[in-house]
Amino acid sequence: AQSVAQPEDQVNVAEGNPLTVKCTYSVSGNPYLFWYVQYPNRGLQFLLKYITGDNLVKGSYGFEAEFNKSQTSFHLKKPSALVSDSALYFCAVRYRPYNQGGKLIFGQGTELSVKP
Amino acid sequence: GAVVSQHPSRVICKSGTSVKIECRSLDFQATTMFWYRQFPKQSLMLMATSNEGSKATYEQGVEKDKFLINHASLTLSTLTVTSAHPEDSSFYICSARDITGGAGYTFGSGTRLTVV
Numbered sequence: 001a002q003s004v005a006q007p008e009d010q011v012n013v014a015e016g017n018p019l020t021v022k023c024t025y026s027v028s029g030n031p032y033l034f035w036y037v038q039y040p041n042r043g044l045q046f047l048l049k050y051i052t053g054d055n056l057v058k059g060s061y062g063f064e065a066e067f068n069k070s071q072t073s074f075h076l077k078k079p080s081a082l083v084s085d086s087a088l089y090f091c092a093v094r095y096r097p098y099n100q101g102g103k104l105i106f107g108q109g110t111e112l113s114v115k116p
Numbered sequence: 117g118a119v120v121s122q123h124p125s126r127v128i129c130k131s132g133t134s135v136k137i138e139c140r141s142l143d144f145q146a147t148t149m150f151w152y153r154q155f156p157k158q159s160l161m162l163m164a165t166s167n168e169g170s171k172a173t174y175e176q177g178v179e180k181d182k183f184l185i186n187h188a189s190l191t192l193s194t195l196t197v198t199s200a201h202p203e204d205s206s207f208y209i210c211s212a213r214d215i216t217g218g219a220g221y222t223f224g225s226g227t228r229l230t231v232v
Contacts, residue, residue, distance in 0.1 A: 034221070043122070043209050043223035044160075090159065094220075102213060103150065104221060108159045 002027045002095040006107035013081045013114055021076040021110045023065075023091030032094040033074045034104065035065055037087045044090065050074060061085070081114045088112075118144050118214040122224025129200055129231055137195045137227045139210030145190035146212035151183075154207040154226075166193045200231040 003026045013019045025031055032051055036044040048059025055067045065076045074091060091107040119142040129135050139149055147168050152160040164185050165173045172185035182204075184196040193212075197204055210224040 036223075041125075041207070041226065041228060043120075043225040044211075045223075046221070049220065088157070102148075102220075103162060103165065104211070105162075106159045109157070111157065 002093055002105050004091050004093050004105055004107040006089075006091055006110045008110050009108075010111045010113065013112070015083050015114050015116050016080050019078050019081040019085070019112065019114070021089050021091075021112060023074045023076065023107055024072050025074060025091075025093050026072065027093055027095050029095070031067075031074075032102075033065075033067065034092040034094070035059065035063070035074075035076050036090045036092060038090065038109075039087050047076070047089075081112075083114050083116055086112055086114045118142075118212075118222040120146075120210065120212050120222045120224045122210050122227055124227060125225060126228045127230070129229070131201055131231055132199055134196055134198045135200055135229060137197075137208055137210070137229075139193045139195070139212070139224050141191045141212045141214070141222075144212075144214050146193075146214065147190060148213045149187060149193040150211040150213075150221075151185060151193075151195050152209045152211065154209060156207075160209060163195075197229065200229070202231045205229055205231045 005024045034049045035047040038044050047063050048057050050057050050067045058064045063078050089110050092104045094102045121140045123138045149166040151163045154160050163178045166185045166187040168187045187193040209226045
C-alpha cells in the first residue's frame with residue numbers, strides 16, 4: 001500500500017538555524033513526492049515536488065528537499081529558519097501518474113515552531 | 117498561478133440541516149477535484165474524488181448519501197453535507213488537479229463547518 005510517514009509531530013528550531021522536517025514513503029513504482037505548508041484555518045500551499053531528475057529539489061520560500069531512493073526519504077530542509085516559517089507541514093505522495101488519476105496520500109503532518 | 121476558490125470559509129448550522137460547500141477553479145479547467153476532511157492538527161483524509169460529468173468515487177468508510185458530491189462543470193464541484201450532526205464538524209478542503217501548472221494540485225482555502 002502507498003503510504004507516507006512523518007516521524008516527528010513537532011520540530012522546534014531557533015530562528016537562523018537550519019531546519020529539517022522528515023518524511024519517508026512507501027510506494028510501488030516511481031514516487032511522485034510533494035511538500036505542502038498549512039497556516040491555521042487555511043488550505044495547503046505548494047512548496048515543492050519531486051517527479052524525476054535531480055535528487056535535490058528547490059522550492060518556494062527558500063525550502064528544498066532531497067530525494068533519497070535507497071532510504072525512501074524526502075526530507076524538507078531550509079538553511080536558515082524564519083519565525084514566519086512556523087506552520088504545519090505535510091509530505092504527500094501521488095501513486096499514479098496524471099493520466100491514470102492521481103490521488104495524494106498525506107503524511108500525518110509536522111508542526112514546525114521557529115522561536116526568535 | 118492556478119487558483120481554487122472555496123466558499124464559504126466558515127459556516128455554522130443546526131443539527132439536521134444540510135450545508136453546501138463550493139469549490140471553483142478560477143483560471144483553469146479541473147476535470148478532477150478532491151475533497152478532504154481534516155481534524156485539528158491532523159492530516160488530510162481524502163473523502164472522495166470528483167470527476168466532471170460522472171459520479172464521484174468515495175473512499176472506504178465515507179457515506180455517499182451523507183456527503184453528496186456534484187461536479188457538473190469543469191470549474192465547479194460541490195460537497196453537500198446532508199442532515200448534519202455535531203460529529204460532522206470539521207475542516208473541509210477541496211483540491212483540483214491543474215495539469216498545466218507546476219504544482220499539479222491546487223487547494224482551496226478550506227471551510228470550517230460547525231454543527232450545533
